[in-house]
Amino acid sequence: MNLKGKQTFQTDAQAIWNILMDTNKLAAITPGISKLERIGEDQFNATSDIKIGPVKGSFSGDLFLVDKKEPHAFTLKIKQESKIGNADATVRILINEVEDGNSELSFDGNAKLSGTLARTGQRVLTGVASSLTKQFFRGLEKELDSIRETIPLEEIKEKPVSTKKRQNIFVQFLNWLKGLFKS
Amino acid sequence: MTYIGKSVKRVEDRRFTTGKGQYTDDIKLPNMTYAYILRSPYAHAKINKIDTSAALAMDGVVAVFTGEDVKDVGGVPCGWQVNFKNGDVMKEPKHPLIAHERVLHVGDNVAMIVAESKSIARDAADLVDVDYEELDAAVDAFKAVADGAPQVHPEAPNNMAFDWELGNPKEEVAEALSNAAHITELSFVNQRLVANAMEPRSAIGDYDDAYGRHTLYTSSQNPHLTRLLLSAFVLGLPEHKVRVVAPDVGGGFGSKIFHYTEEALVVYFSHKIGRPIKWTAERSESFITDAHGRDHITKAKMGFDAEGNIVGFQVYTHANMGAYLSTFAPAVPTYLYGTLMQGLYTTPKINVDVTGVFTNTTVVDAYRGAGRPEATYMIERLMDLAALEMGKDPAELRMQNFIPPFDGVNQEGYATQVALQYDSGNYEGVLRKALDLAGYSEMRAQQAATSNGKLVGIGFSTYIEACGIAPSAVVGSLGARAGLFESAQVTVQPTGKVTVYTGSHSHGQGHETTFAQIVADKLGIGIDDVEIVHGDSDRVAFGMGTYGSRSLAVGGSAIVKSVEKVLEKGAKIAAHLLEASPDDLEFGAGKWTVKGSDKSVAFGDVSLTAYVPHNYPEGMEPGLDFSSFYDPANFTYPFGAYIAMVEIDKETGKVDLKRFVAIDDVGNVINPMIVDGQIHGGLAQGIGQALLEGAIYDENGQLINGSYMDYCMPRADDFPSFEIGRQHTPCPHNPLGVKGAGEAGCIGSTPAIVNAVIDALWKAGHQVKDIRMPLTPERVWKAMNN
Known part of the structure; x- marks a missing residue:
């Protein structure tokens, strides 16, 4: 199964990197994770509970971080086992700074599933993965927001204002105008 | 009767x-x-x-x-x-x-x-x-035989379980094809199915x-x-x-x-x-x-002369055996498949070449039809495709290539190029009946006239199958490690009630009814006076079970043999009681009567005498109880002709089956309602393969649709009311004249559906040769939009 996704955040790469490397914060924002424990330099033990349609399982196993290039890239190797089958995934994560001081977090990888998980869940899994990804990005956004709140006011002022947000307001205004003409 | x-x-x-x-x-x-x-x-x-x-x-x-x-x-x-x-x-x-x-x-x-x-x-x-x-896992039968593929068993290099061929030498077929005016080629997958009993x-x-x-x-x-x-x-x-x-x-369906x-x-x-x-x-x-079914990858070539007569047929198949060889697995893509390559046609040169392949998947073995659906699918797909390519009518192309009618009594059986001798057949007869029942010309007119955003297609299939398996000597020479006879014991109780012990096994076929009908009629007693016992090795001495549409043709014939022994001995006892010669007696309506007189003795009196032998023929053993083993002289060869009419939604690619016409010739019929039920069930299963079913393995050997959430089983609303009819060409070599009906519908229906979809696409200008089964809306849509 292919895993792919990306999202732009109003922050620099380092801020995202810091959250992703913080075990507690990562555990808090990743959906389904009930325990995440650092057991080595770049090795973690994770326990998660996931329910996918009719398939429900408690997973546990190791996560490894390899090929780290702070703050722009790392590869996550995941080996999770459960009674309903095992998942074996390798995902490359990139954090690239894009225009206006924003950063794009993207990932691309592959998961190999086995057992009941493969047999009864595969078709719905893609949908589930994208919904979990959205939850993760929302969690990350929230985490970034909470950091921003604690940053001194003058620093925020120096931050570039998101053009995306401005565009959104502009688009909304245009739509409102169009609406007026239609009625 | x-x-x-x-x-x-x-x-x-x-x-x-x-x-x-x-x-x-x-x-x-x-x-x-x-x-x-x-x-x-x-x-x-x-x-x-x-x-x-x-x-x-x-x-x-x-x-x-x-x-x-x-x-x-x-x-x-x-x-x-x-x-x-x-x-x-x-x-x-x-x-x-x-x-x-x-x-x-x-x-x-x-x-x-x-x-x-x-x-x-x-x-x-x-x-x-x-x-x-x-x-690493070997999954696909074709890729698994390549050098460097993961090895399932160290003792089977390149994952080959066997390679095998049957028919005329390849050179002769190649020569026939080189002289052909037209060649139709088709590469396709006969997908893996799960029996789902x-x-x-x-x-x-x-x-x-x-x-x-x-x-x-x-x-x-x-x-x-x-x-x-x-x-x-x-x-x-x-x-x-x-x-x-x-x-x-x-x-069971084989599994x-x-x-x-x-x-x-x-x-x-x-x-x-x-x-x-x-x-x-x-x-x-x-x-x-559960053992899966089918899973063939095939490449086939059929050559025709300028008039449309088949001149040669070459087939290459890779058959997936799964991880081990299941009980009958090697027979399915060989002796139950290659031997059917003649179809109903006079094809003079045929060669079939099969490679059996081990893979890291569930075992594959016989599944309703077992080999014959695979053969039929290929031959009948080629016939419709050839008709489209040559601009001929698919019914006419078949008519001109059919083996002429033969009854197996006055005319000899038909010896094929692929080791079998057909027993009796009238192939034109079933196709004509199907055309009549369908109202073929109106059907075509309707097809041309449809303009509601739907494409309409008409598909044909005719089939022949070898069933009633089988003569032990023949299957023994073909590699079977067991005999394929059947046994039956008929025990007449003192009161004239009858218990029949059959080695056949019923798991939905209705043996307890059909077999009782035969015994009751032959002995002139009520059907309630007959009990059929099966499925217990302590009660039934021996049996070879039920598969290959063999129960009635083989098991039923064994019962008839025992009943005949009962009647023969009964006649001697009756003759003694009537003080007549057995030759002067006739049996009917449950009693022996002295010909030309009103002197008679009832079946129940004879059975009581057999167990209370006070007044009894000298030297005769008491009792009225006989066992028989029946080993047929040949396979039986049911056949039929099917016509499907489908409507395809242009926007979504969804196929709707509008009509399905089926004429089967399964020889004599004992219980028409049960045969209808078998045909209906078989059609549903065969159409299910064409439109809905299919086990999917990913490249790691994981079955990714192993539940009813993802594996699509046919339901009643996937089908129209089937329009079925029959022709009766008796089997010449068994006492009942029956041929077997359990698999027929499943064998003949799959290609008719796919042919109908291909026909619809050709008529709309998409000259598509094949769409991989099951014909999901996505695949049909893609075929229309490429």
């Missing part, structure tokens, strides 16, 4: 419709334990270590067994030997009862947990710690220490063969100390013919723990452990 030819209501339906059926899982024995089988989540892996200690420590767990515990007993044997082209015996690696050191497919047995309840056994399975080292497999092993006897209750189509394989080949038990009972069985590991495990370990053990498959287990 009071009963034969009448739609007598099924006597077995009373218990089935009132919930009184007794299936294996309904049986509860005192002190019984329950087994759960831990199965491999990987298609191919090394087992480094298994730790069962935590499971064993759990409350309620009786025992945990692994491959180590059965490594010294036999594996499940294969019942049919196919040789390589060079004469070498096929590769036949051991299929262990529990995998040892290596697992070879998802679902392979890894450990058996025996506990006080099923749920405890299941929970304990979670505590068995298995250290796997995953290996309504009742999952179940087995109970029960060892009786007092008598030293083993009893196996099992959901089997074939209890006696299971007993033979289990006792002689797997566990080395004395056969007379083994009883196998197959009680009510909820459908319950075979001897499975679970059957041997419950028998073996029941002895070890001294308590009965029951195992019943969960549905998701059935998906990965």
Whole structure:
């Protein structure tokens, strides 16, 4: 199964990197994770509970971080086992700074599933993965927001204002105008 | 005839419709334990270590067994030997009862947990710690034979189980094709199917220490063969100390013919723990452990002369065997497939070349039709495609190539290029009937006139199958390791009631009704006076079971033989009572009458005399009880012609089956209602393959649609009302003149549907040769939009 996704955040790469490397914060924002424990330099033990349609399982196993290039890239190797089958995934994560001081977090990888998980869940899994990804990005956004709140006011002022947000307001205004003409 | 030819209501339906059926899982024995089988989540892996200690420590767990515990007993044997082209015996690696050191497919047995309840056994399975080292898997039959592909068995290089060919020499076929005016070529996949019997497999092993006897209750189509394989080949038990009972069985479709590991495990370990053990498959287990069907990758070429006569036919097939050779597996893509390449046509040169391939997938074996649907699908797809390519009418192209009618009595049977001799046939007859029933010309007019955003297509299929398997000498020469006769014992009770013990096994076919109709008519008694007993090796001396549409043709004929012996002896007793010569008697309406007189003696008086032989022929043994073994002289060859009409939504690619016309010739018919039911069920299954079903493995050997959420089974609203009819060309070589009807619908229907869709697309300007089955809306849409 292919895993792919990306999202732009109003922050620099380092801020995202810091959250992703913080075990507690990562555990808090990743959906389904009930325990995440650092057991080595770049090795973690994770326990998660996931329910996918009719398939429900408690997973546990190791996560490894390899090929780290702070703050722009790392590869996550995941080996999770459960009674309903095992998942074996390798995902490359990139954090690239894009225009206006924003950063794009993207990932691309592959998961190999086995057992009941493969047999009864595969078709719905893609949908589930994208919904979990959205939850993760929302969690990350929230985490970034909470950091921003604690940053001194003058620093925020120096931050570039998101053009995306401005565009959104502009688009909304245009739509409102169009609406007026239609009625 | 009071009963034969009448739609007598099924006597077995009373218990089935009132919930009184007794299936294996309904049986509860005192002190019984329950087994759960831990199965491999990987298609191919090394087992480094298994730790069962935590499971064993759990409350309620009786025992945990692994491959180590059965490594010294036999594996499940294969019942049919196919040789390589060079004469070498096929590769036949051991299929262990529990995998040892290596697992070879998802679902392979890894450990058996025996506990006080099923749920405890299941929970304990979670505590068995298995250290796997995953290996690359061979999945696709075509890729698996390539150099460098992952190897399933070290003793089978390039994963080849066998290679095999049949028919005329390849050079002769090549020459015929080189002179052809037109060649139609087709490469296609006949996809893998899961049988999905309504009742999952179940087995109970029960060892009786007092008598030293083993009893196996099992959901089997074939209890006696299971007993033979289990006792002689797997566990080395004395056969007379083994009883196998197959009680009510909820459908088989082939998947319950075979001897499975679970059957041997419950028998073996029941002895070890001294308590009965029951195992019943969960549905998701059935998906990965019941033998699958089909899974062929084929390339075929058919040549025609300028007039449209077939001149040559060359076939190459890679048949996926799965991880082991199941009981009949090698026979399916060879002797049940290659031998059908003649179809109903006069094709003068035919060669079929088959490679049997091991892969890291569930075993593949006989599934309703077994080989004949694969052959029929190919031939009939080629015929419709050739008609489209040559601009001919598909019905006319068939008519001109049909073998002319022959009855097998006045005209000889038809000797094919591929080892068979057809018994009797009138192929034009069924196609003409089908065209009439369909109203073919109006159908075509309707097709041309449709303009509601739908594409309309009309597809044909004709079929012939070899069933009523089979003459033992013939199948023996073809590699069968068993005889394929059938036995029947007819016991007339003193009061004139009759008990029939048949080696056939009913798991939905209605034997208890059909067989009783025959016996009641032949003896002139009421159908309620006949009881049919089947499925218990302690009650029925021997049997070869039910598959290959053989029950009536072979099992029914064995019953007739015994009934004839009863009548012959009965006539002698009657003659004695009537003080006449047996030659002067005639039997009818349940009594023997002296010809030309009103002197008669009733069947019941004769049977009573046989058991109370006070006034009895001198020197004659008492009793009225005969056993017979019937070994047929030939296969039987039912045939038929099908026409499908489909409508395709242009926007979505969804195929709607609007009409399905089926004319079958299954010889004489004993119970038309039961035959109709068999045809309906077969059509549903065959159409299911064309439109809905298909097991999908990913490249790691994971079955990714192993549940009803993803594996699409046909439902009533997928079908129109079937328009069916029959022609009756009796089988010349069995006493009933019957040919078999169980698989016909499934064999003939699949290509008709696909042909109809292809026809619709061609008529709309999309000259598509093939769409891979099942024809999902997505695939049809893509074919229309490429």
